[in-house]
Amino acid sequence: MPKKKRDSPSPSKKRSIANILTSLAALEDQDASERRQADAASLHDLSLLQSNHQSRLHATLDYFDRVDDHFEDAEQSETLRTKRSRLAASAAATVVADGAASAAQPQHHQRRLWVKDRSTAWWDRCNHPDFPEAEFRRAFRMSRATFDMICDELGSAVAKEDTMLRAAIPVRQRVAVCIWRLATGEPLRLVSKRFGLGISTCHKLVLEVCSAIKTVLMPKFLQWPDEQSCSSMKSRFEEISRIPNVVGSMYTTHIPIIAPKISVAAYYNRRHTERNQKTSYSITVQGVVDPDGVFTDVCIGWPGSMPDDQVLEKSALYQRALSGMLRNVWVVGSSGYPLMDWVLVPYTHQNLTWTQHAFNEKIGEVQKVAKEAFARLKGRWTCLQKRTEVKLQDLPVVLGACCVLHNICEIRKEEMEPELKFELVDDEMVPENSLRSVTSMQARDNIAHNLLHYGLAGTNFF
Incomplete structure (x- = not known):
């Protein structure tokens, strides 16, 4: 079967196709132009970003360079100041040494440390x-x-x-x-x-x-007397009391302290607490004095709860007596001490005879010497009257110094101002075993008998 011949397009269709193609080409050109513009803008933005980055980088590097230069200069300056200080100190030392060597009279160096300005x-x-x-x-x-x-x-x-x-x-x-x-x-x-x-x-x-x-x-200035001094003391005490062979008057007082951190009960002073209605802690000072009130023996630092007789047993004086150095002599004490071969104390029992009253009166005159010495000690050195800031372990040294200074003042006849007079109050407790020697009891009775019957005692006890 024969094919049909295709018809050619009309002129109007050709023109329409041409217009479409032209529009497409124009659109492609426009799109290409826009892409080129976008690419150019992107390149410009990228260039700006790179430029900003480079400028910031340079600024940062410049800042760190300046910081490094600053610290390097500071180190050099500090080193220079140190060298200058050393040179100045060396020069000052040379000047001071030269001045000290050439001065006619010695001069004090000027203070070079910073100190608080205080008035002298x-x-x-x-x-x-x-x-x-x-x-x-x-x-x-x-x-x-x-x-x-x-x-x-x-x-x-x-x-x-x-x-x-x-x-x-x-x-x-x-x-x-x-x-x-x-x-x-x-x-x-x-x-x-x-x-x-x-x-x-x-x-x-x-x-x-x-x-x-x-x-x-x-x-x-504070020593136990030698034999010659003891002989002189016996004579002087005998002039005071008519009691022979007395070489010292003994007394024990208490020094108030702040409550210690350890062994508080040992330092608690019950007698002072009851009398003052205030909790009291103390340490003891036992002393023996000569007729002038000068200390010849001291025992310092035992706790305030210890009675006088126990303090005595702890002292070097007691050891001196045990070694035989106090034979045929008396140390007169108060009723707080026991009667021993070398310690002479008053009668403490009730219903005393006239002879015993006379003895107590005379022995009281000897005891008065020690008590007045301790009153002057506390009156002259006021730090002993109240609780002190000194630590407990340092207190014996301070109290010992007070006793030595007291002796110096007494020996050199330093007078005390009347307003410094101190009223001494120390409660005495009779020891449980107040009679420790039969021979000492007989010796005390003989002394009491001689005082009364040989007209040596006064009549104040009547």
Whole structure:
């Protein structure tokens, strides 16, 4: 079968096809143009990002370079300052050494450490030669001559050398701090203000000077008498009481303390607590004095709960008696002590005879010497009247120094101001075993008999 011949497109269709193709080509060109523009914009943005990154990187690197330069300069500057300080210190040392070598009189180095500015006006005024003697005695409980003697004795023991950084505190000021503190009992903060020194410095000075007093002055001014001195004491005590062979008067007092952290019950003082209606703690001071009230033996530091007879048994005096050094002599004590071969005490039982009354009266005159000595001790050194800031382990040294200073004042006849008089109150307890020797009982009876029947006793007991 023959095929049909296809018809050719009409002119209008050709034009439509041409227009479509033209539109497609235009659309492709427009799309290509837009892609080219987008690509160009992306390249521009990328360039901006890279440029910003580079600028920030350069800025960061520049900052770290400046910081590194700053610290390097600081290290160099600190090194330079250190070198300059060392050079300055070396130069100052050379200048001071040259000045000390060439000066006609010794001079103190200037202080080079920073210290708090404190006034020493009060002490400078007291230390001046024109300071009134009466005021000096009232302040330090002794004359200027006695104070100077103590400073001379302690000079080598308490003196310190100047250093490159500061001048040492003079010996006179060191001794004055200690004596003022013992005399007034003022708190360390007030002592610090008076002397222009730190509180810890004042505390250290007090302990150092007290230790020096115990080491240097106690062997000279507080010792048991030798045979010649004992003979003199016997005569003088016999003049007072008509009792022969007495070499000392003994007494025990209590020093108030702050409640210790250990062994509190041992230091509890029941008698003082009951009398004062206030809990009291104390340590004991047992002392033997000569007819002038000068201590010849002391026993310091036993707890306040111990009665007098137990304190006596713990003392070096008791050991001296056991070794036979107190044969044929008497140490007179109060009713708180037991009667022994060397300890003479009053009669304590009831319904005493006239002979026993006479004996008690005379032995009381001897006992009065010791009691008045302790009253002057506490009156002169006020720190003994109240609880102190000194630690318990350091207190025996301080109390020993007070006893030595008391002896120095008594030996040099230093008068006490009337307002310093102290009323001594110590409750005496009769020991459970108050009679420890039959021979001593007979000896006491013989002494009492002689006092009355040979007209040696007074009549005040009637």
